[in-house]
Amino acid sequence: xxxxxxxxxxxxxxxxxxxxxxxxxxxxxxxxxxxxxxxxxxxxxxxxxxxxxxxxxxxxxxxxxxxxxxxxxxxxxxxxxxxxxxxxxxxxxxxxxxxxxxxxxxxxxxxxxxxxxxxxxxxxxxxxxxxxxxxxxxxxxxxxxxxxxxxxxxxxxxxxxxxxxxxxxxxxxxxxxxxxxxxxxxxxxxxxxxxxxxxxxxxxxxxxxxxxxxxxxxxxxxxxxxxxxxxxxxxxxxxxxxxxxxxxxxxxxxxxxxxxxxxxxxxxxxxxxxxxxxxxxxxxxxxxxxxxxxxxxxxxxxxxxxxxxxxxxxxxxxxxxxxxxxxxxxx
Amino acid sequence: xxxxxxxxxxxxxxxxxxxxxxxxxxxxxxxxxxxxxxxxxxxxxxxxxxxxxxxxxxxxxxxxxxxxxxxxxxxxxxxxxxxxxxxxxxxxxxxxxxxxxxxxxxxxxxxxxxxxxxxxxxxxxxxxxxxxxxxxxxxxxxxxxxxxxxxxxxxxxxxxxxxxxxxxxxxxxxxxxxxxxxxxxxxxxxxxxxxxxxxxxxxxxxxxxxxxxxxxxxxxxxxxxxxxxxxxxxxxxxxxxxxxxxxxxxxxxxxxxxxxxxxxxxxxxxxxxxxxxxxxxxxxxxxxxxxxxxxxxxxxxxxxxxxxxxxx
Ligand SMILES: Nc1ncnc2c1ncn2[C@@H]1O[C@H](COP(=O)(O)OP(=O)(O)OP(=O)(O)O)[C@@H](O)[C@H]1O
Ligand SMILES: [Mg+2]
Numbered sequence: 216x217x218x219x220x221x222x223x224x225x226x227x228x229x230x231x232x233x234x235x236x237x238x239x240x241x242x243x244x245x246x247x248x249x250x251x252x253x254x255x256x257x258x259x260x261x262x263x264x265x266x267x268x269x270x271x272x273x274x275x276x277x278x279x280x281x282x283x284x285x286x287x288x289x290x291x292x293x294x295x296x297x298x299x300x301x302x303x304x305x306x307x308x309x310x311x312x313x314x315x316x317x318x319x320x321x322x323x324x325x326x327x328x329x330x331x332x333x334x335x336x337x338x339x340x341x342x343x344x345x346x347x348x349x350x351x352x353x354x355x356x357x358x359x360x361x362x363x364x365x366x367x368x369x370x371x372x373x374x375x376x377x378x379x380x381x382x383x384x385x386x387x388x389x390x391x392x393x394x395x396x397x398x399x400x401x402x403x404x405x406x407x408x409x410x411x412x413x414x415x416x417x418x419x420x421x422x423x424x425x426x427x428x429x430x431x432x433x434x435x436x437x438x439x440x441x442x443x444x445x446x447x448x449x450x451x452x453x454x455x456x457x458x459x460x461x462x463x464x465x466x467x468x469x470x471x472x473x474x475x476x477x478x479x480x481x482x483x484x485x486x487x488x489x490x491x492x493x494x495x496x497x498x499x500x501x502x503x504x505x506x507x508x509x510x511x512x513x514x515x516x517x518x519x520x521x522x523x524x525x526x527x528x529x530x531x532x533x534x535x536x537x538x539x540x541x542x543x544x545x546x
Numbered sequence: 547x548x549x550x551x552x553x554x555x556x557x558x559x560x561x562x563x564x565x566x567x568x569x570x571x572x573x574x575x576x577x578x579x580x581x582x583x584x585x586x587x588x589x590x591x592x593x594x595x596x597x598x599x600x601x602x603x604x605x606x607x608x609x610x611x612x613x614x615x616x617x618x619x620x621x622x623x624x625x626x627x628x629x630x631x632x633x634x635x636x637x638x639x640x641x642x643x644x645x646x647x648x649x650x651x652x653x654x655x656x657x658x659x660x661x662x663x664x665x666x667x668x669x670x671x672x673x674x675x676x677x678x679x680x681x682x683x684x685x686x687x688x689x690x691x692x693x694x695x696x697x698x699x700x701x702x703x704x705x706x707x708x709x710x711x712x713x714x715x716x717x718x719x720x721x722x723x724x725x726x727x728x729x730x731x732x733x734x735x736x737x738x739x740x741x742x743x744x745x746x747x748x749x750x751x752x753x754x755x756x757x758x759x760x761x762x763x764x765x766x767x768x769x770x771x772x773x774x775x776x777x778x779x780x781x782x783x784x785x786x787x788x789x790x791x792x793x794x795x796x797x798x799x800x801x802x803x804x805x806x807x808x809x810x811x812x813x814x815x816x817x818x819x820x821x822x823x824x825x826x827x828x829x830x831x832x833x834x835x836x837x838x839x840x841x842x843x844x845x846x847x848x849x850x851x852x853x854x855x856x857x858x
Contacts, residue, residue: 274762307765319756324778324853333774334764369854385764 220247221290221425222271222310222393228284229263229270231496237283240496241267242449244285245523248393251419253426255436255457257472258446259493264429267446268395271427272312273302289393308338311386315398317378321370327354327381328366334388350388356421357384358414376407380414390422397429412439433476437461442529445469448494448504451523455530465526465537468505503535511536549850552858556843563839564832568620571831572613575824582629582822603629616828626825630817635829638814643833645715645810648722649802650795650837652730654788657737661784662777664738665745669753670772680742687739692798696732696805703728713807729806733798737791744787748780755779782853789845796834 227244230237241263248254256264269275270282273294287294289309297305306312314320322330331350335341341349347366354362357380365373365381373381379399386394396415400408416439418424430436436443436457443460445453445468453466464470471489491508494500500507506516515535523533583599584591600606604615619626625635668680690698704712716722752758753776761771800812807813811830818826850856 272763274759276759303765303767305765306763312760312763314756314760316756320760322757322761322775322779323855325775333770334766337764337766337770371855382760385760388764 221250222248222427223288224248224271224285225288226285227267227270227287228282229266229275230281230283232279232281233497237281238496239283240280240449241270243523244446244449244451246444246451246454248425248427249441250392250425251423252441253415253419253428253439255440255443256427256429256446257431257433257436257443258452260431261493261495262446263449264446265397266449268312268397268427268429271395272306272310273297274306304338307334307386307391308389309391310393310395311389311391312395313379313382313386313397313399315401317375317382318370321378321382321385323370326367326369327373327385330385331366331388334385338389350384353384353388354381356418357381357387359384375403376410379403379407379411383411383414383418387418387424392423392425394418394424394426395429396426398431399428400435401431408435415439433461433472445472448499449496450504451531451533452505453530453532453534454523455527455532459527459530463527463539465530465532465539466505466534467509467511467536467538469532470538503533511538549854549857550847552850553847556846556858560836560839563835567832567835568616568828569613571828572616573609575827575831576609576612578819578822580822582824585820585822586629599629603627625829628823628826630821630823630826635825638826639811639829639833642809642811642814645722645726645808646799646803646812648726649729649733649799649808649810650792652726653733653737653795656730656734657741660734660738661741661745664742665749665780666772666777668742668746669749669776670768672750680746684739684743684746687735687742690736692732692736693801693805695735696728696802699728699732700806713805715809726808729802729808732805733795733802737795740791741784741787745780745784748783749776752776752779778852782849782856785845785848785852789842792838792841796837 224247225245227241228239229241230239244263244267246254256267258264266275266280271287271294273282275281282295285295289305292305294302294305321327325333328347328350331353332343332346335346335349336343339346351362351366354366359365359377359380365377370378370381383399394415399415400411403411412435415426415428419426428436428440440457442456443454444451445460445466447468453460453464453469460469461473464473468489471487474487475489489508494504494507500517502518503509503512503516503521506512509516513536519535521533521535523531526532526537581596581600582603583596583605586599587595597606604612607615616626623636625639627633628635628638631638664680664683668677671677700712703710710728711725712728714725716725753772757779758771758775761775766774796812799810800815802808803810803812804816811833814826815830817823818830846858850858
């Protein structure tokens with residue numbers, strides 16, 4: 216593996232402008248994406264997963280949102296310092312993005328081939344013909360049968376799974392190194408979901424693509440990812456290699472999430488849930504944001520924000536009283 | 547290509563529409579109080595002369611017999627004699643169609659040429675000065691009645707600036723265009739106002755859509771985002787709006803042709819009504835009905851061409 220991560224995020228903070236000032240939605244998030252690896256980003260709805268990814272693309276939805284701190288390094292480049300024109304070259308050229316709902320994220324009145332070719336023409340200045348030839352090649356790579364004919368089809372003429380493949384092809388038109396996938400399989404049925412996951416793994420292997428994979432589903436994460444980042448209330452709760460996180464989660468929130476997975480419950484027992492609601496931007500708890508719902512919370516948790524400390528090799532957790540080995544070492 | 551199959555059978559719809567329109571106008575026109583023979587002969591008419599005229603035009607027959615005569619004539623390519631012009635109504639109509647066509651299509655063209663850039667400006671600079679000005683235009687354009695707007699434009703361009711004729715219709719092509727600028731503009735302004743408002747809303751919705759997020763995530767610049775993705779997706783509602791408003795345009799042509807003394811169908815209709823020239827009114831109504839069916843047909847073809855999801 217090459218030296219250093221492809222994408223390195225440090226203390227990324229995204230805030231929303233309110234009358235009383237900036238309020239962070241994503242708060243001090245740090246992680247590395249290694250070349251050819253898949254990083255799973257999990258967390259409840261509203262925890263800031265999508266916002267983090269939109270920040271990486273510098274495409275925050277709405278004028279009231281801004282990156283208010285931190286750094287995003289793509290190789291040697293600092294993305295937060297780029298001007299808009301340079302940033303456009305990064306989007307689609309070096310980082311591609313796919314979404315949960317291909318039906319709404321593709322232009323309904325333009326053929327798939329034209330959407331891919333358009334991106335290639337813009338980034339590589341290719342001729343119309345050459346761009347279309349490459350577009351057909353990309354469609355072939357994502358496993359669309361008869362790509363020459365399908366390039367002329369409109370999004371609504373594809374089935375659900377094929378449309379998801381088409382969206383992946385559109386995002387990968389210019390062979391970016393990094394792919395951000397925001398819940399790409401959530402809306403699909405189980406068999407199609409498995410096929411799309413397989414495709415992403417194949418693309419990682421064949422193109423050395425690095426992927427940030429957002430999902431609610433820890434089951435999907437454990438099948439595909441190399442490492443896992445768990446978000447809670449806009450902050451990272453835990454980050455580490457998949458094995459460590461799944462087998463020995465240290466943050467009580469991660470542990471709770473794992474116990475909540477349908478597969479985790481033995482037959483005949485209740486499916487566990489984490490009691491309470493995730494916090495909202497305007498009512499963030501003090502100290503550790505998880506403390507109102509945490510079975511292990513103590514006085515410290517209410518008052519002090521836990522540091523994102525290393526609990527094992529490459530494994531970090533933000534908890535005063537982490538679970539598992541080493542918990543006696545904590546205060 | 548079977549998405550376009552409706553092009554083959556849709557024109558058949560014209561038949562029942564025309565039939566219905568002919569019956570309705572036939573009855574309506576004849577229930578207007580007044581007698582065409584009396585109008586034609588003026589105040590000094592004798593009962594004798596009136597009876598002669600009524601017999602000459604078949605007005606003394608029962609209504610349903612008159613209607614059957616009318617249908618029979620129609621099969622021979624005649625619409626019946628105009629009482630006022632003394633020639634077949636079809637001949638009268640053919641001389642009157644051109645100015646109205648120029649008026650309506652000119653107005654639609656001007657409205658589109660105004661509305662698309664204005665809506666684009668307004669949507670792209672939402673909340674800024676340009677947006678406020680455009681919205682002021684679209685509110686104001688709706689507020690003025692066409693006849694008033696027409697008179698104001700005449701005062702400005704014909705009286706004060708003296709660059710355009712006040713009324714009438716020219717002889718050669720250039721002269722005709724010159725005469726039609728003001729009438730077209732008068733008709734176009736309110737239409738442009740509605741279209742601008744409608745297009746702006748569609749463009750704003752499209753600018754906030756998921757697909758635009760995805761296009762931006764591919765690094766494409768805002769000009770491409772706007773003209774290649776936002777605009778085509780905003781056109782379908784605009785086309786439908788135009789089609790719906792065509793009735794309003796045709797009605798408007800009556801007023802505007804009167805204000806500018808344009809010798810078109812609208813003016814003919816007004817004259818026909820005043821003189822109780824049944825056949826003329828009937829003919830104009832049928833042409834207007836045909837036009838509105840044809841224009842909706844055209845709008846359907848355009849919609850299918852613009853939006854590949856639409857099937858008719
Ligand atoms: N345009 C916006 N302005 C202000 N706050 C926003 C905006 N969009 C989202 N938020 C807030 O940002 C927070 C994070 O949202 P985000 O979409 O990143 O969550 P998520 O983890 O992706 O959730 P989901 O799993 O539902 O997709 C939420 O609390 C949300 O209310
Ligand atoms: Mg999300």
